[in-house]
Amino acid sequence: MGEKISLKTYILSRILITIPMIFILLTIVFIVMRALPGDPVSMLEGKDIPEEVLARRRAELGLDKPLYIQYISYISSVLRGDLGVTALEKVPVAQYIAMRLPATVELAISSSIIAILIGVFLGVVASFFKQKYLMPLARIYSSIVFSIPVFYLGLLFQASLGVGIGLFPTGGRVSPLNDIVLSEAPVRTNFVIIDSLLVGRPDIILDFLSHIILPSLTLGIYLSSIFARVTYLSLQEILSQEFVVAARSRGLLDSIIIWRYGVRNVLIPLTTMAGLQIAALLGGAVLTETVFSWPGIGSLVYEGILKRDYALVQGVVTIYAFIVAVTNLLVDIIYAYVDPRVRF
Amino acid sequence: MSIESWIEILRISLRSRNKTFLTGFILMMFAISLAIIGVYLTPYDPTKSYVVIDGKRFDIQPLLPPGSKMIVETSSGNITLIFYLGTDQLGRDVLSRVVAGARFVLLVAFIATALSSLIGIILGLISGYAGGLTDRIISLVMDAMYAFPGLILAIAVAALIGVGIINMALAIAVVYIPSYFRMMRGVVLSIKSLSYIDAVRLMGAGSFRILFRHLLPNALYSVIAVLPINFADAIITEAGLSFLGLGIPPPTPDWGFDLNRGQKFFVSGYWWIGAFPGLMIIITVLGFLLLGEGLNDILNPRRSVR
Numbered sequence: 001m002g003e004k005i006s007l008k009t010y011i012l013s014r015i016l017i018t019i020p021m022i023f024i025l026l027t028i029v030f031i032v033m034r035a036l037p038g039d040p041v042s043m044l045e046g047k048d049i050p051e052e053v054l055a056r057r058r059a060e061l062g063l064d065k066p067l068y069i070q071y072i073s074y075i076s077s078v079l080r081g082d083l084g085v086t087a088l089e090k091v092p093v094a095q096y097i098a099m100r101l102p103a104t105v106e107l108a109i110s111s112s113i114i115a116i117l118i119g120v121f122l123g124v125v126a127s128f129f130k131q132k133y134l135m136p137l138a139r140i141y142s143s144i145v146f147s148i149p150v151f152y153l154g155l156l157f158q159a160s161l162g163v164g165i166g167l168f169p170t171g172g173r174v175s176p177l178n179d180i181v182l183s184e185a186p187v188r189t190n191f192v193i194i195d196s197l198l199v200g201r202p203d204i205i206l207d208f209l210s211h212i213i214l215p216s217l218t219l220g221i222y223l224s225s226i227f228a229r230v231t232y233l234s235l236q237e238i239l240s241q242e243f244v245v246a247a248r249s250r251g252l253l254d255s256i257i258i259w260r261y262g263v264r265n266v267l268i269p270l271t272t273m274a275g276l277q278i279a280a281l282l283g284g285a286v287l288t289e290t291v292f293s294w295p296g297i298g299s300l301v302y303e304g305i306l307k308r309d310y311a312l313v314q315g316v317v318t319i320y321a322f323i324v325a326v327t328n329l330l331v332d333i334i335y336a337y338v339d340p341r342v343r344f
Numbered sequence: 345m346s347i348e349s350w351i352e353i354l355r356i357s358l359r360s361r362n363k364t365f366l367t368g369f370i371l372m373m374f375a376i377s378l379a380i381i382g383v384y385l386t387p388y389d390p391t392k393s394y395v396v397i398d399g400k401r402f403d404i405q406p407l408l409p410p411g412s413k414m415i416v417e418t419s420s421g422n423i424t425l426i427f428y429l430g431t432d433q434l435g436r437d438v439l440s441r442v443v444a445g446a447r448f449v450l451l452v453a454f455i456a457t458a459l460s461s462l463i464g465i466i467l468g469l470i471s472g473y474a475g476g477l478t479d480r481i482i483s484l485v486m487d488a489m490y491a492f493p494g495l496i497l498a499i500a501v502a503a504l505i506g507v508g509i510i511n512m513a514l515a516i517a518v519v520y521i522p523s524y525f526r527m528m529r530g531v532v533l534s535i536k537s538l539s540y541i542d543a544v545r546l547m548g549a550g551s552f553r554i555l556f557r558h559l560l561p562n563a564l565y566s567v568i569a570v571l572p573i574n575f576a577d578a579i580i581t582e583a584g585l586s587f588l589g590l591g592i593p594p595p596t597p598d599w600g601f602d603l604n605r606g607q608k609f610f611v612s613g614y615w616w617i618g619a620f621p622g623l624m625i626i627i628t629v630l631g632f633l634l635l636g637e638g639l640n641d642i643l644n645p646r647r648s649v650r
Contacts (some may be wrong), residue, residue, distance in 0.1 A: 024488040032500045032518075143637070147576070147629040149583045152603060152622040158611040159618070170611065283495030287584055291607070301496065302588055305503050317500050324491050 010336050018329045023075075025321035030074050033314045034067065057087070061310060083315035088307065093315035097297055101319075102190035103173055104296030107219065107289065108281055110212055112274055114220025119227020120263070120270070126228070127235040128258060138232055142225035150284045154218040154291035161214060168214050171293040175211075178204045215292040222284050223277055230273045234266045268339050275331030282320060353568065357642050365638025368572070371631025375624075379450045382443040387426075390444040391595040393435035397423060406435040407609065410616050430616040432602070433609045441597040442620045448509070448598055449628065453578040455513035456520070457571060460578075463517070464524025465567065469555050471525070472532030483529070486522040494519035495584055502590040512591060516581050520574055527570060531563040569643050572636030576629045583625050599625050 058064045061084065062073055077084070083093035126138035162170035169175070174182065174192060178201075182188075185198045196204035238244065239262060247257050282298070289298035297316050304312035357365050388395060394403045395416075402416045410430040416423050429438040471482040489497070502515035535541065536559070544558055585591055586600030594601065599621035603610070610618030 020484070021488060021491075024484055025492060028485070028488055028492065028497075029500070032497065033504065143630060143633055144626075146633055147580075147626045149580055149587070149600070149622070149625055151584065151587050151600075152618075152625065155603065155607060155610055155618055155622070159613075159615065163611045163613070279491060279493040283493040283584075286493075286495060286499065287587065290588065301499060305499070305588060305590065313500065313503055317496060320493060320496050324493070328491060 007336060011333050014329055014332045014336075018325050021328070022322065022325045025325055026075060026078060026318065027071075029314070029317050029321050030071055033310075033317065034063070034070055034074070078318055083318060084311035086312050087309040093311055096300065096312065097315060097319050099190055100295055100297045100300050103294055104282075104285055104289070104298060106173075106191065106193075106212065107215055107285060107294060107296055110216035111219035111223065111285075111288075112277075112281070114216050115223035115277075116227050116270060116274065118220065118224035119229075120231050120266070122224070122228035123231025123235060123266075124258060124263065126232045127239065127262070128254065138228050142229060145221060145225040148222075149287070150218060150222040151287040151291050153221060154215070154288055157214045157218055158291070169211050170214065173211055173295055174204055174207050178207050215288050215294050218291070219281070219284050219288045222288075223281060226277060226280070227270065227273060230269050231266050234269045235262045238262050238265045268335070271338065272331055272335050275327055275334070278324060278327040282323065353639075353643070357639060360642050362638045362642055364634050365642060368631050368634025368636070368638055371627055372572075372635050373631075375446055375450065375628040375631055378443050379446040382446060386437070386440040386443045388437040388440045390436060390440040390597045395425065404431055404435040404437070406431055406433050407614055407617075409614075410438075429620050430614075432617050433606060433614070436595075438616055438620055441602060442599070442624050444597040445599045445602070445621065446624065446628070448592060448596060449579060449582055449625075452509055452513045452516065452582050453575050455510065456516035456578045456582070457575045459513065459517035460520035461524050461567065461571065461574070464521040465528045465560075465563075467521070468525040468528025469532055469560060469563075472529040473536060473551070473555055473559065479529075482525070486525045489518075490522035490526070495581060498581055498585055499588065499590060502585055507591060507593050509592060512582065512585060515585065515590075516578050519581060520578065523570070523574065524567065527566060528563055531566050532559055535559055535562055565643065569636055569640040572632045572639065574636075576632035576636065579625065579629050579632070 055064070062070055065073075081094055083097070085092055086096065122138050122141060158170040161167050173179070178196075181199060181201055181204065182192065182195045185195045187198060189195055189198070192208040193205055196202055196208070235258065239257070244257055244261055247261065248254075285296065286298035286301055288294065289296045290302045293299065297319065301313060301316050303309075304316060358369070383390075388404075393406070394401050396402075397416065397418050398420065400418065404425070404427075405412075405414060408414070408427050408431040410428060412427045412430060414425045414427070416425060427437055427439070429442065432438055432441065467482055467486070471479045471486075498515045498519050501518050502512060505511045505514065541554060541558060544554055549558075582591070583600035583603075586598045587604045589601065589604065591598045591601050594605075602621045603618050606614075606617035606621075
């Protein structure tokens with residue numbers, strides 16, 4: 001009973017810590033987007049636009065006011081869920097983001113699964129062959145994965161598995177025809193799997209899977225080396241402990257020891273790492289989504305830059321701040337749940 | 345830290361026969377020499393899709409595969425132009441562009457690394473030494489910056505302050521300040537309580553002297569091994585930014601932006617357009633990464649992972 005209360009207290013204190021964290025993140029976004037030298041409007045919206053148009057746009061965005069007033073109005077409107085309107089269509093930025101966020105969530109989940117599968121596999125293989133020549137392979141793998149820009153990896157997949165042998169589509173989330181079908185859903189969640197069930201066309205899920213495979217492989221491989229490293233290091237630590245030595249002296253095979261004592265204990269550091277990788281994942285997603293025209297919030301940033309839309313870029317960056325803060329909170333809570341030691 | 349001590353580190357490292365370090369060193373030297381002298385050796389202007397011979401202009405055919413030859417008739421007879429790595433979608437020599445791109449990429453990464461290490465180290469020193477509220481506030485801000493996706497931070501900065509070498513370096517530098525800060529602060533916290541610092545203080549040294557004469561030099565050695573790895577990461581970020589069109593304006597050769605512009609051609613069979621800029625990014629990044637990892641093994645043998 002006592003433990004339950006302490007978990008609750010712990011979660012509550014974590015939530016309370018997240019509030020200043022969100023404020024600091026929003027302040028950083030504000031400083032970057034407003035207080036840095038350079039005029040965002042003329043930079044983003046073009047230099048050849050007449051001064052009075054720029055001035056009007058600045059006034060629309062509230063950029064003509066003193067910085068502290070801008071800060072207060074930025075924070076208060078963000079907290080009200082108001083991220084401004086896009087420059088061209090005057091659509092609320094928040095609406096845009098809500099429409100595009102599900103695609104990023106889909107990509108994040110599928111690429112994390114791939115990253116963990118590859119990472120755990122490599123980590124286990126590397127620990128298993130510790131004394132043999134295969135050992136440096138994990139290090140070579142992580143060095144090479146580190147050195148390939150994620151967008152280049154995506155292009156390589158497009159060129160080989162996509163256009164090259166025509167195995168997978170190279171862009172979009174579903175085929176154009178299916179996209180039309182999905183848009184007729186009575187309630188649109190924008191999660192393809194849910195939407196296709198809502199319109200009664202589960203076959204679209206297959207189409208979706210064939211579209212998501214290349215982007216998630218790209219992002220998954222990009223993220224996998226850190227998981228390989230974590231698996232390997234935690235396995236080494238666990239395997240050097242006394243209960244493992246005891247098991248080995250009882251004659252248990254290495255493979256059984258790794259599986260039974262090792263992999264299970266590695267799950268905790270892996271979960272934490274998956275959460276901590278959110279920053280790398282979101283950054284990599286911007287490039288991956290751009291390469292594969294995946295309609296998430298990452299490619300929305302790119303479109304914002306291309307369309308020179310200040311409100312759109314600022315809105316998406318603001319949402320990233322929230323995602324980071326909330327993910328950190330969730331990781332802490334999950335961690336405390338699976339490993340009671342951290343609470344004390 | 346004097347030049348001699350840098351040379352000493354290099355000498356020890358080269359002598360150590362650490363394979364990781366040596367591989368990295370060779371790759372790094374390859375990239376650096378391309379950047380410094382390569383541009384004088386390449387046959388064509390990387391930004392032009394034509395050559396001028398005897399005052400006459402000849403357009404270069406776009407999308408020529410590697411090793412292609414083009415014969416032009418001039419007043420002094422036929423001249424054969426060879427394109428060792430082919431030409432891109434606009435008819436520019438890929439070899440010349442790839443080589444010229446090295447200079448820009450390395451320059452941006454160098455400025456970015458120098459800036460971020462300088463700012464991060466100074467903030468880390470102050471924060472770790474001062475402690476208390478100052479430390480709390482700086483740490484909180486740095487932690488928040490660290491948690492924020494680096495590339496997105498750089499995108500936001502770059503989108504606002506505009507394109508160009510210095511601006512791009514600034515945008516990238518912002519991303520890496522927290523890593524230097526954290527490391528420096530950690531080192532300062534561990535050295536601060538050692539008795540030799542107390543001794544210096546008892547001898548009447550002021551905070552400034554303790555910080556820069558006694559704490560900084562001792563902490564720098566931990567930073568050295570991180571510098572090349574950070575440099576490698578800065579190149580990746582640079583490539584990402586320029587892939588998104590936030591680099592230097594065209595037609596300046598830039599690997600990331602060339603990959604963006606060549607994307608359609610690259611994936612549909614004109615492999616040389618993307619293969620070589622991509623390969624150059626990988627080689628350069630790998631060079632600095634391995635150099636850093638090797639250096640880490642040599643300088644901090646106890647800390648090495650394996």
